[in-house]
Amino acid sequence: MSDNPMKPYLGRLAEVKDLASEIKLFRVELMNGGCEAFQGYQPGQFAFLSAFGLGEAPFGIANACGQGNTLDFAVNRLGSVTTGLHEMGEGDILGVRGPMGNSFPMEAFKGRDLVVLGGGIGGAPLRPVIQTVLANRADYGQLTILWAARHPSLLVFTDEYEAWRSAPDTRLHLTVDQADPAWDHNTGLITDLLRKVNPSPKNAVTITCGPPIMIYYVSRMLGEMGFSPVNNYVTLEARMHCGLGKCGRCNLGEKLICVDGPVFNMAEVGNMLETFL
Ligand SMILES: Cc1cc2nc3c(=O)[nH]c(=O)nc-3n(C[C@H](O)[C@H](O)[C@H](O)COP(=O)(O)OP(=O)(O)OC[C@H]3O[C@@H](n4cnc5c(N)ncnc54)[C@H](O)[C@@H]3O)c2cc1C
Numbered sequence: 074m075s076d077n078p079m080k081p082y083l084g085r086l087a088e089v090k091d092l093a094s095e096i097k098l099f100r101v102e103l104m105n106g107g108c109e110a111f112q113g114y115q116p117g118q119f120a121f122l123s124a125f126g127l128g129e130a131p132f133g134i135a136n137a138c139g140q141g142n143t144l145d146f147a148v149n150r151l152g153s154v155t156t157g158l159h160e161m162g163e164g165d166i167l168g169v170r171g172p173m174g175n176s177f178p179m180e181a182f183k184g185r186d187l188v189v190l191g192g193g194i195g196g197a198p199l200r201p202v203i204q205t206v207l208a209n210r211a212d213y214g215q216l217t218i219l220w221a222a223r224h225p226s227l228l229v230f231t232d233e234y235e236a237w238r239s240a241p242d243t244r245l246h247l248t249v250d251q252a253d254p255a256w257d258h259n260t261g262l263i264t265d266l267l268r269k270v271n272p273s274p275k276n277a278v279t280i281t282c283g284p285p286i287m288i289y290y291v292s293r294m295l296g297e298m299g300f301s302p303v304n305n306y307v308t309l310e311a312r313m314h315c316g317l318g319k320c321g322r323c324n325l326g327e328k329l330i331c332v333d334g335p336v337f338n339m340a341e342v343g344n345m346l347e348t349f350l
Contacts, residue, residue, distance in 0.1 A: 115172075
């Protein structure tokens with residue numbers, strides 16, 4: 074983080090590509106000291122991207138540190154900032170503020186099985202977790218990925234599924250709410266897939282990201298399956314302005330998602346998730 078945490082570094086768009094319908098991947102090369110600031114960032118952290126003249130918005134960093142000298146962001150087009158970003162192309166300059174927030178305790182996860190559950194754009198902050206496990210395969214147990222979207226056209230990182238599937242001790246299970254004629258995986262909600270896959274809670278941790286309603290029902294089901302709340306990790310989103318714990322916009326009870334999170338375990342936030350729906 075820079076001396077003035079409200080001042081963005083400049084970043085150059087090294088690559089922009091379609092990831093899914095209305096979702097683009099932005100690969101950002103940091104300039105003016107940003108590289109040093111982001112050195113050693115961790116899976117789960119996020120950054121604010123600014124489209125100059127329009128504003129800034131927070132996005133999960135979608136690649137693990139050390140996977141190239143660039144930062145990846147998967148951006149779903151929703152409103153003014155995300156539309157401004159979607160209108161940018163390679164070589165354009167944007168602002169980057171961060172890295173922000175806490176991270177997944179990847180060290181503590183070593184030696185344990187991981188169940189990763191991603192819904193839609195919620196897959197973005199989970200990709201660095203998957204990359205970290207695959208790059209250090211012997212350090213972790215079985216990796217089970219449950220990946221969901223409303224429709225096949227909304228699945229993110231599809232060109233990486235083959236590599237995930239063929240990695241040792243790694244299983245990928247896909248589901249969509251609404252299939253198309255070419256779809257030959259599960260059709261139904263991610264909770265339906267979770268019930269079918271039925272992962273064992275023994276020596277396992279879970280990591281979930283997706284829309285609040287998905288996080289709520291997945292977490293409830295994991296509890297019923299015997300996963301203890303301290304082993305169920307989620308990464309949460311909220312409207313936030315400063316990202317520094319100053320403005321108080323992103324509170325969840327006593328906690329601020331920007332500085333106490335965005336990564337929490339269910340022992341910390343389980344009883345507050347209903348207010349989040
Ligand atoms: C920690 C964190 C990580 C995030 N990671 C990603 C990511 O990796 N990829 C991604 O595409 N988005 C991510 N988001 C959400 C992203 O910040 C918002 O989509 C963005 O702020 C929208 O800005 P906008 O100006 O385009 O839309 P606005 O004009 O601000 O809003 C457009 C519409 O989207 C709704 N909206 C905006 N932000 C949110 C939000 N956080 N939650 C629910 N509804 C919202 C508004 O109510 C409005 O209806 C993340 C948010 C947080 C807090």
